[in-house]
Amino acid sequence: MENDSTILSLRGLVKRYGEATALERVDLDVRRGEFLTFLGPSGSGKTTTLNLIAGFIEATEGSMLLDGEPLEKLQAHERNLGVVFQHYALFPHMTASGNVEFPLKQRKMSKSERTTAVQAALEMVRLGSYADRYPRQLSGGQQQRVALARAVVYRPPILLMDEPLGALDKKLREWLQLELRRIHRELGSTFIYVTHDQEEALVLSDRIAVFNEGRIEQIGSAHDLYDAPETLFVGRFIGESTVIKGTFADGRFTAAGRGLQVTGSIPSGRGAVLIRPENLAISGPDGTGLPDRAVNRIEGTIEDIVYLGPARKYNIATEHGTAIVRVPEREAAAARIGDRVMFGWAPDDAVLLADTETPVEAVSAT
C-alpha cells in the first residue's frame, strides 16, 4: 500500500505498440530516498517503465502518482525529474559548466545562485576544475559525470538513470558505481536506475525490481532476492545456483526417479529445488566427509574448476544438469576435472519453487 514513505506509485501500467506488448502490467511503490534498480534481461520492459515515469511516452493503461499527485497531467519538463540516459548527450557547444547551468537558466534562477549551484554540482562529481572544458575535451566517463551533475543540479526529487555506465569500461564503471552510491547518500534523493548487469544492481541498490517479460517478478533487497527468490527466473537471474527439477507430491520431491528431502512450505506439481553454490558440500564419490546434515546426495563428474582467489568453484555434470559448488580455498581438496564426486545439501538450504518455465520440448517445437 501507498504510505508516507512512498514517493512514486505505479498502478497497473500497460504499454502496447499495436499488437506488441512492451509492458504487461507493472505495479510498484518507490520509497522516498531509496536507490531502486530495475534489473532484467533485454526487452523485459525496464526502459519502457522509466520512459513512462519521465513522460517521454504515454501508458496504454494504468496510472502514476508522484507524492499523491497524478503524473500523467504533467508534460515531461513539468515533472521536474532528473534524467541521465546513455544516449542523453551533453550540449556540444556548451562547456561543462554551461551544460550544468542550463536547467537553472530554464528555471530562472539568479546568476549568483546559479554560479554557486553549478560549482557545487561539478565538485560533487569531482570535476570542479573541468568547468570550462567542452564535451569533446572530456572522456566518456567525465561526460557522464557532467550529465549527472546537470541532472541533479536543480535538486529533482527523483533521478532516473538508464544504463548510464553502459558504454564505459569495467574499471571506470566500478569506480563510478561507488561514486553514485556516495552521491546518492549526499543528495538523499530517490534514485531509479536501470541495468541488465546483476552485479551492478547488487553493488548499487537498496532494492532491486526484477523485470521479466513486461512484469516485475519480485522486488526486494539483494539479500531477499538471493536467499529467498520467489520464482525460478529470479533465482537463476540473481547469483549462481544449482537447479534440480522434479515433482512435488504429498510433501515429497522426486527428481529423475529419486526422492530428495525437502522442508518448509512445499509447493505441489512440477517444481524445482534451488541451492546456492556455498550451500553445497563436496566429497569423493563415496560421500565420506560430507556433513551429516547434507542428507541429499548426488553423484557427478567434475566438468570444470574455476579459481576465484578466496574460493574454488566446481561445475559438476549430473543426471539433473550442471551443479555449481563453491568451497573456501583453504578447504578445497585436490580434485581434478573428470573426477567422480558426490555433493550434498541440507533440506534447510534449498529454496523450493514451482516450475513455471516453458518445457524444453515446447520451446524446440515452436
Ligand SMILES: Nc1ncnc2c1ncn2[C@@H]1O[C@H](COP(=O)(O)OP(=O)(O)OP(=O)(O)O)[C@@H](O)[C@H]1O
Ligand atoms: N517503440 C516501440 N515499438 C514497438 N515495440 C517497442 C517499442 N519500444 C519498445 N518496444 C518493445 O518493448 C519491449 C520492452 O522494451 P524495453 O526497451 O523496455 O526493454 P529493456 O528492458 O529496456 O531492454 P534492454 O535491456 O535491451 O534495454 C521490447 O520487446 C521492445 O522491443
Ligand SMILES: [Mg+2]
Ligand atoms: Mg533498455
